[in-house]
Amino acid sequence: MENRVKVSGNLILFVLLFCGTVTSAQEIPIASPPAKIPKVHHIEPLYIDLVRDLGARKGEKEINLAGDFKNTADYSEYAVLAEYEFAPIDRLGLEIETDFAFFKKISNAQDIPKNRFDNLRLSAQYSFYVSTKYNTTLAVGYTQVIGFTAFEDLDDKPLIKGLEYCPFFIAAKRWGANFHSLIFAGPIFKHRFNTDYTNVDWQINTSVDYAIPNSSHFVGIEFNKEIVDGKFEMIMHPQGKIQINKALAIGLVAGFPITKSKEKFSSFFRVIYEL
Template sequence: MNLKKSLVLITLLAFSTYSIAQITKTEKDSIYIQQVEAHKEPYKVLHAEPLYVDLIRDLGARKGEKEWNIGLGLTDNLKFDAYEALIEYEWAPIDRLGLEVELPFTFYSPVEDTEKDSIPSNQLNSIKIAAQWSFFVNEPMATSMALGYINEFELSDFRNFGKPFIKGNVYNPFLVVAKRWGNNFHSLIYTGPMIEQDFSTNKFHTTYDINTSFHYMITGTRNFIGVEFNKTFDNGDFDMTMRPQMRLGIADNLLVGIVVGIPVSRENERFSSFVRLIWEPKHKAK
């Protein structure tokens, strides 16, 4: 009889332990979502933001949010290596509106048997200013949408700097649609035309980008793994690069993103890598 009672007690204890473990796991799944979404106005849906072609600000941005980004990248081309560097600042002056200023640099290094004069000159590529308005944020659907615009003042390279200072302009309206599936899976589409104007000839050149991304956010953390598919259509030509990536939180307000670029359909570009350091100064939430 004592043996039977012991078996019953052990069974009940095992079942209770399993149930508690399951509850704890469920709670952990939603802990970061609750930090972002709960007890704050206006409501906001947590989405995983791609690391290479990133957003101007979080979808459903709240007034006072801000973020600094520093990016470093390397692209292996056939005749030279291109080193990318960027610094950007993004902030939300009012609810739902994100603004950004970015300075992207590119430095070039010839590969073996390539003359230095035959490669592009180092340059501050442009001065980018951008805005993004989240016009749809739906918590029950875990879906957000935004319209945005990037204006890029293209600058002359260092070899011809100031001759002229601004050589062209890029007009880039875009649409973002993002959805979270359950607690962990995220998908996002970022698409729009890039209209480039050359001031010397006053000619326009238009390409169209469709960037899709899929991410899995690790339970109870800000860390994720995922992939971006960066696709460009240019007068019948099609280029695509796959960018597997991961994001790690190294402090409460400090994150690092690591990206690898794998060209699927590019004639002159080989493998690339990119690292993004993300710092989010604390702000007062309403």
């Protein structure tokens, strides 16, 4: 009998200790993953694209390869570019872009642009206002453009021919589930090293896009407007993006000048790969 009492007492003590341990373990809070910052989905234009998605989140990365074909009365231009963009911290996007341009004469004109490593672009963009309530994002940014001398002139001219300083402002809004609008605007301060003055031009780009339901595809139109030497110029760029898979997309753009210009029909494509 005494042995039974001892066994029962030990068993009760074991059960009490076990229940206490389980209860204590249940009371220990389990660490949850950090919440992501708010972000509104906006469609990014394809021709004048953004440095990074508006409201970028830390760690986002993307590579773009693109080609541009333009026709004028005197020559054809073939341009290629490569971009790498990333977000080192939340809401800040950085980008480096390289541009090459090649020209082919199609008339008797003697003076046409020369083949060159066109530009090196270094850009930063910060989304300072993100509202999921109003589906709106505002951002500011800056692009430093370094212009290079044509290949055949490198023997007797400096490597860098000039600089462009391009601060900009972006306002984007989603209207309902599928319609998107965006404004990208700012001055362009152009400094050519062979002159003693700086030109100030303006770019005012607007776009309207429609996201195709139940997909990541979209169609839309960009109106790229510039004031160059006091003259207003505008090119309309209808466009569409096809999402191949989660990481890969292809953008197709056509260009139609609205104001009188030497430039005729143009076409542009962009291959987008998110890392």
